[in-house]
Amino acid sequence: MAAAALIEVSMEKTMSSQSARLAPAPAAFDRLVLTGFMGSGKTTIGALLAKHLGWTFLDLDHEIERRTGQTVPGLFAQHGESHFRRLESSALASVLGRRHVVIALGGGVPEELGNRLLLEQTPRTAVVYLEAPFEELLERCLRQPNATERPNLADTVLAAQRFARRQRHYEHLARFRVVTTGRTALETLDDVLAVALR
Ligand SMILES: Nc1ncnc2c1ncn2[C@@H]1O[C@H](COP(=O)(O)OP(=O)(O)O)[C@@H](O)[C@H]1O
Ligand SMILES: O=C(O)C1=C[C@@H](OP(=O)(O)O)[C@@H](O)[C@H](O)C1
């Protein structure tokens, strides 16, 4: 079995052995929203966090794929990024209507002003920014089995420019910032729980 798959299995085991002990839900929020660049761990940590809290996990990319019946790379290839961004904004508005959810955003969500306003104005919603330097994020993405599936990572120079452009938006939206540099996913989960539940 590949190393990445082994990590997934061992995390799954850890989580299921802990599932009898749900963490208390955050009293102040009905929605925890994970933001950050590609590879920051929004999808991975979001799923673990939701399991821990006994909340529903919604990944915005998966939500778009479910609604359209197409994959994210397929949508980019067939209709272009601006079409994908419109689908993303509409999916965001819809998932923010749910309660007791952990939402993993796509890395590009905070670039759109309308999305930022929606996130800021939805009550009882806390945004958690998962931070790491660009080089570490790139390495993590390249280690994933679906490494080539992120359309906006194909050109690393452009990806670095996106990273630089987005950083201030991630920071501005964040109620909590969690530095993930050099941490394992499970350590990051603990760090997120510590800030969101305190
Ligand atoms: N500290 C960490 N926190 C979260 N994920 C990490 C960490 N270290 C390594 N990873 C790995 O990085 C990858 C993050 O991918 P993913 O969750 O899809 O990110 P995103 O949804 O933000 O693009 C996963 O393969 C995960 O196991
Ligand atoms: O940063 C981006 O522009 C994108 C990030 C991806 O999500 P992740 O951040 O979950 O990889 C996905 O929405 C799409 O490939 C575009």
Ligand SMILES: [Mg+2]
């Ligand atoms: Mg993701």
